[in-house]
Amino acid sequence: MTSPLHIGLAGLGTVGAGVVKLLDANAGLIERRANRPIIVTAVSARDRSRERGVDLARFAWVDDATELAERDDVDVVVELIGGSDGPALVLARETLKAGKAFVTANKAMLAHHGLDLAQLAENTGAALKYEAAVAGGIPVIKGLREGAAANRIERVYGILNGTCNYILSRMEAEKLSFAAVLADAQRLGFAEADPSFDIDGIDAAHKLSILAAIAFGARIDFAHVAVEGIRHVAAVDIDHAATLGFRIKLVGLATEVDGELFQRVHPCLVPLAHPLAHVDGSLNAVVAEGDFVGRLFFSGRGAGEGPTASAVVADLIDVARGEVGPAFAMPTARLAALAPADTAAHVGRFYLRVMVADRPGVLAELTAALRDAGVSIESLIQRGPSGGEVHVVMVTHAVRQSAIAAALDRMATSNSVTAPPMMMHILDF
Amino acid sequence: MTSPLHIGLAGLGTVGAGVVKLLDANAGLIERRANRPIIVTAVSARDRSRERGVDLARFAWVDDATELAERDDVDVVVELIGGSDGPALVLARETLKAGKAFVTANKAMLAHHGLDLAQLAENTGAALKYEAAVAGGIPVIKGLREGAAANRIERVYGILNGTCNYILSRMEAEKLSFAAVLADAQRLGFAEADPSFDIDGIDAAHKLSILAAIAFGARIDFAHVAVEGIRHVAAVDIDHAATLGFRIKLVGLATEVDGELFQRVHPCLVPLAHPLAHVDGSLNAVVAEGDFVGRLFFSGRGAGEGPTASAVVADLIDVARGEVGPAFAMPTARLAALAPADTAAHVGRFYLRVMVADRPGVLAELTAALRDAGVSIESLIQRGPSGGEVHVVMVTHAVRQSAIAAALDRMATSNSVTAPPMMMHILDF
Numbered sequence: 041m042t043s044p045l046h047i048g049l050a051g052l053g054t055v056g057a058g059v060v061k062l063l064d065a066n067a068g069l070i071e072r073r074a075n076r077p078i079i080v081t082a083v084s085a086r087d088r089s090r091e092r093g094v095d096l097a098r099f100a101w102v103d104d105a106t107e108l109a110e111r112d113d114v115d116v117v118v119e120l121i122g123g124s125d126g127p128a129l130v131l132a133r134e135t136l137k138a139g140k141a142f143v144t145a146n147k148a149m150l151a152h153h154g155l156d157l158a159q160l161a162e163n164t165g166a167a168l169k170y171e172a173a174v175a176g177g178i179p180v181i182k183g184l185r186e187g188a189a190a191n192r193i194e195r196v197y198g199i200l201n202g203t204c205n206y207i208l209s210r211m212e213a214e215k216l217s218f219a220a221v222l223a224d225a226q227r228l229g230f231a232e233a234d235p236s237f238d239i240d241g242i243d244a245a246h247k248l249s250i251l252a253a254i255a256f257g258a259r260i261d262f263a264h265v266a267v268e269g270i271r272h273v274a275a276v277d278i279d280h281a282a283t284l285g286f287r288i289k290l291v292g293l294a295t296e297v298d299g300e301l302f303q304r305v306h307p308c309l310v311p312l313a314h315p316l317a318h319v320d321g322s323l324n325a326v327v328a329e330g331d332f333v334g335r336l337f338f339s340g341r342g343a344g345e346g347p348t349a350s351a352v353v354a355d356l357i358d359v360a361r362g363e364v365g366p367a368f369a370m371p372t373a374r375l376a377a378l379a380p381a382d383t384a385a386h387v388g389r390f391y392l393r394v395m396v397a398d399r400p401g402v403l404a405e406l407t408a409a410l411r412d413a414g415v416s417i418e419s420l421i422q423r424g425p426s427g428g429e430v431h432v433v434m435v436t437h438a439v440r441q442s443a444i445a446a447a448l449d450r451m452a453t454s455n456s457v458t459a460p461p462m463m464m465h466i467l468d469f
Numbered sequence: 470m471t472s473p474l475h476i477g478l479a480g481l482g483t484v485g486a487g488v489v490k491l492l493d494a495n496a497g498l499i500e501r502r503a504n505r506p507i508i509v510t511a512v513s514a515r516d517r518s519r520e521r522g523v524d525l526a527r528f529a530w531v532d533d534a535t536e537l538a539e540r541d542d543v544d545v546v547v548e549l550i551g552g553s554d555g556p557a558l559v560l561a562r563e564t565l566k567a568g569k570a571f572v573t574a575n576k577a578m579l580a581h582h583g584l585d586l587a588q589l590a591e592n593t594g595a596a597l598k599y600e601a602a603v604a605g606g607i608p609v610i611k612g613l614r615e616g617a618a619a620n621r622i623e624r625v626y627g628i629l630n631g632t633c634n635y636i637l638s639r640m641e642a643e644k645l646s647f648a649a650v651l652a653d654a655q656r657l658g659f660a661e662a663d664p665s666f667d668i669d670g671i672d673a674a675h676k677l678s679i680l681a682a683i684a685f686g687a688r689i690d691f692a693h694v695a696v697e698g699i700r701h702v703a704a705v706d707i708d709h710a711a712t713l714g715f716r717i718k719l720v721g722l723a724t725e726v727d728g729e730l731f732q733r734v735h736p737c738l739v740p741l742a743h744p745l746a747h748v749d750g751s752l753n754a755v756v757a758e759g760d761f762v763g764r765l766f767f768s769g770r771g772a773g774e775g776p777t778a779s780a781v782v783a784d785l786i787d788v789a790r791g792e793v794g795p796a797f798a799m800p801t802a803r804l805a806a807l808a809p810a811d812t813a814a815h816v817g818r819f820y821l822r823v824m825v826a827d828r829p830g831v832l833a834e835l836t837a838a839l840r841d842a843g844v845s846i847e848s849l850i851q852r853g854p855s856g857g858e859v860h861v862v863m864v865t866h867a868v869r870q871s872a873i874a875a876a877l878d879r880m881a882t883s884n885s886v887t888a889p890p891m892m893m894h895i896l897d898f
Binding site: 058065069073075178183186187192318330331332333335337338339340349350351358361362363369374 | 487494504608612619620744759782783785794798803
């Protein structure tokens, strides 16, 4: 047996405590699999006295997390502080500069500083590992980085935020409004007091930018992810989508088109025949489509104490085994600097819901606006009137998004249209 | 850039040709990901002149595959010959003895000789890799061995044979008999001329024994997999199962119970709410349930040129990166020698279909046989008569399999029962 791998743990929230519990519970098994013990030696958190359900007395306590990078009794620093900058980033830099392995669940930091950190890691030969940063316990980083490594990836996409998926699933199952489900989710602890990172799609965008970098061998480019959240999805949209054979999911999607990187997070109509349509509640799922392997589908629990700790410790076992390699699957010098694609040039089918006044000629007005923009209608449902309003729901044939935008601009000038139209993408692969 | 990794390829059937095509098609990408070129230098197959759609003139040709193990221009041997013994096994032994990496898709050989080969690999420090042996292109070996490594795995199970899943899916969709679909599948090339390895569950059992060894840190034990194929599944069973809210799938399942290894391949009723129920056609899927991560679900294409080549080349990229480690995730000395569990002691719900003559008292006779064996009935459907026969379909409450067996023995003595009863397990997790 080789010597133990010594861990310095920064951040003792739910996931940090979970890592300690996991290393305790499965110590024997982990030692067999890693071929050496993995032992926490030092910890750091904001509040030393908080009750966390784990015995911390056996670990050295440091007030300043940065000290973990310097300690002789720490081989690997695990960062579970969070935040794209601040103490987490300082700790990452100091750890990698010291040539020590750095394991993190911090998607925001990777999205903003991933390339810099990967370069720092390369300079000192240190490992930078982050399986827990995307899709919690599901080994999608490994799946893309190694499992699908032989393939040119055609696209990578998935359900990357459990809070949004939970809200959309409950809106559908219980026919409730977004606001009602969000309030209840906050009460139950499934959504944060400030939910905007989740429901506005930013968390999913952080994760998508990481997946895209690995899938396409590209420099991470969070700044150019087009992001749209789920606040404006109405219960009626979920209902209309079901009538048309779809479920609404918040989907993060990245693809490479003619050397340009297309990245978008958006609520999306997913056909019932697609496996993503059946990923419910707080589950996450990732699909990668490769030129030789075809479609790979991974699903599981994307957040929470156990799954996230599972991913952190998987990284530690890799470090213990000496199986590390470059952070983004290839040396940073080999990562391509892909230009961002114009997401408005996207061609696909669209869902449109337009609320109109109940009077003659309105439908002719809508369909003329679409015709003049070159948008062809595949199916149309008119429902109502209820409360003096009529829902007109349309699925278009495949068309450039800019044409839809032109038609919507024209509708916005009509005094028959009583509310801003709702437009969503349809997932057609 | 480090020096190229040189490959000796034994076996040039569909998958072997696929590996050559993949290494050609994605050479640049693979070089970036592996940080060195991966180049075939020598090949071997039975028939040199056969047209395979790839240019072999650039490779050295050897008539005896074993020679690949000895050549100076071969760093890694890829074995795609097949067969549990014979030339594939000789090649594996010679390659590993020579201290060279060995990559294979040969599930039968691993099921029978995996432990010996892992020991040989350990002796010389050579890598033994076999992602392609289970579930084709889906990275389940990596997912279990590394992705889920922090967990005590509670059970691992899945749809491991694409031919069976294809047959069962078509039987359901087209309401055809097993024999009719099998004949058509053979005509279309989806089933072998001698289909018994697939339809009798042996191929799935090979794969299950490999998954179980990794999941439970156990010595591979193919001999004790209880195997039951799909020949006796009738179209009416699929129909009755649908009525009851299930789909019939051939499921391989392994679990560890009190230090004993339970391994079984059997046709099984899968509830529609379970993700395995929606894995159709020739797709494969694997579920691993871990104590911290919860349920992980992987699906994709389990066979064929592209997916299998994808898995083989993923292994080669791991070898090129130096990321290898022990074949069964831990040194062989650490693998447990688990005793086989008595699968008849299994407790679960069962599906029973009994064909009976249409006369008074028959139902009382059947239910008495079940009552006397201690089997409690959850639901019962009686259908017919048609052609003088009545179908009695029952779902039992959870009960020990031996009790079901006792009830079936008693029914076999009844002259009201016109055909051997059909019994299938219900997947209840």
